[in-house]
Amino acid sequence: xxxxxxxxxxxxxxxxxxxxxxxxxxxxxxxxxxxxxxxxxxxxxxxxxxxxxxxxxxxxxxxxxxxxxxxxxxxxxxxxxxxxxxxxxxxxxxxxxxxxxxxxxxxxxxxxxxxxxxxxxxxxxxxxxxxxxxxxxxxxxxxxxxxxxxxxxxxxxxxxxxxxxxxxxxxxxxxxxxxxxxxx
Amino acid sequence: xxxxxxxxxxxxxxxxxxxxxxxxxxxxxxxxxxxxxxxxxxxxxxxxxxx
Numbered sequence: 001x002x003x004x005x006x007x008x009x010x011x012x013x014x015x016x017x018x019x020x021x022x023x024x025x026x027x028x029x030x031x032x033x034x035x036x037x038x039x040x041x042x043x044x045x046x047x048x049x050x051x052x053x054x055x056x057x058x059x060x061x062x063x064x065x066x067x068x069x070x071x072x073x074x075x076x077x078x079x080x081x082x083x084x085x086x087x088x089x090x091x092x093x094x095x096x097x098x099x100x101x102x103x104x105x106x107x108x109x110x111x112x113x114x115x116x117x118x119x120x121x122x123x124x125x126x127x128x129x130x131x132x133x134x135x136x137x138x139x140x141x142x143x144x145x146x147x148x149x150x151x152x153x154x155x156x157x158x159x160x161x162x163x164x165x166x167x168x169x170x171x172x173x174x175x176x177x178x179x180x181x182x183x184x
Numbered sequence: 185x186x187x188x189x190x191x192x193x194x195x196x197x198x199x200x201x202x203x204x205x206x207x208x209x210x211x212x213x214x215x216x217x218x219x220x221x222x223x224x225x226x227x228x229x230x231x232x233x234x235x
Contacts, residue, residue, distance in 0.1 A: 037186065037226045044189040044219045051196050051212045058200045068212060075216060079223055085231050147201070154194045161187035169225065170186050 001125030003060055010056040011143040013118060017050040018149040020111055025156065027104070033096050034177075037170040038083045040161055042108045045076025047157065049115050050150050057143045061128045066119045073115035080109035095173075189219040 001009075024043060027033045035043070052069030056062070083105040087094045096104050122128075139147070164170060166178035192215030199208035 038223075040186055041189075041219060041223050041226070044193070044215075047190065047193045048212065048216050048219065051193055051200075051208075051215075054197055055200055055205070055208060058203065059205055064209075068209070072216065075219065082223075082227060085233060086229070089233055147197075151194065151197050151201075154190055154197060158187045158190040158194060161190060165186045168185055169222075 001122075001128045003128045006061040006122065006125060006128035007057055007143055008140075009122065010053045010061065011146040013115075014050055014053045014057065014146040014150050015142075017046055017053070017115075018146065018153055020046060020108075021153045021157070024104070025153075025160070027096075028160065031097075034164060034174040036083075036095055036172065036174065037165075038079055039095070039105065039108075040157075040164075040170060041079045042076050042083075042105065043157055045072055045079055045112065046108070046115075047150075047154050048072030048075060049112070052119075054147055054150060057139065057147055061122075063123060063129065066123050069119045070116050073112040073119070077109050077112035077116070080105050080112060084109060186222060189215045189222065191215075192218060 021043060024035070024039075028035060049069045049072030052065045052067070052072060055065040055068065059065070083095065086092070087103075094103055099107060102110075161170075163177045163179045164174055168178075171178070192211050196208045196211035196215060199205075199211055
């Protein structure tokens with residue numbers, strides 16, 4: 001696999017993470033499902049994983065960048081597992097709606113596992129690392145769009161979380177945006 | 185406080201954009217640690233998994 005192909009696949013991976021974060025926003029804004037603290041931290045974990053991919057796009061593929069991606073995805077998976085275990089016993093309730101029979105935190109776990117598997121598969125392509133010095137410094141359209149999308153979604157998460165939780169910790173079961181009720 | 189990891193990850197992406205790799209990884213690391221600390225703060229309930 002050439003470094004340029006690796007960069008393209010990384011861009012597609014970053015777009016996939018962007019798509020998941022966008023869907024989370026649609027669920028929050030359009031359907032009014034406010035994210036719980038663990039849900040917010042799962043988003044942060046996915047962004048942590050995406051940062052490794054972003055480094056691959058900007059600086060060219062390196063094993064250490066894939067390492068960052070895998071660590072971020074494992075952190076996100078761990079947070080998802082905690083939430084799955086909170087509701088795993090029948091009768092202990094659930095958080096949020098289900099999509100095709102699985103709750104969003106279960107999907108988040110599966111997606112994090114997919115990131116780890118994807119990174120492991122990408123690490124198998126040794127040639128991408130030997131060609132790093134040949135990679136162009138200028139980004140093509142798709143990697144550029146992927147980076148911009150990812151950055152914008154990260155910034156959007158800052159404002160969304162600030163609106164939802166204010167300057168402190170988030171309520172366990174948020175019912176409204178804290179920032180708009182700070183003076184009540 | 186909960187938005188802090190996102191701020192740090194945004195800084196990591198910004199530093200990468202400016203081609204500051206070391207700084208980017210540094211921001212990423214601090215963001216990850218912050219995220220894990222916030223996770224620990226929010227995990228107060230003991231799991232009761234008795235089947």
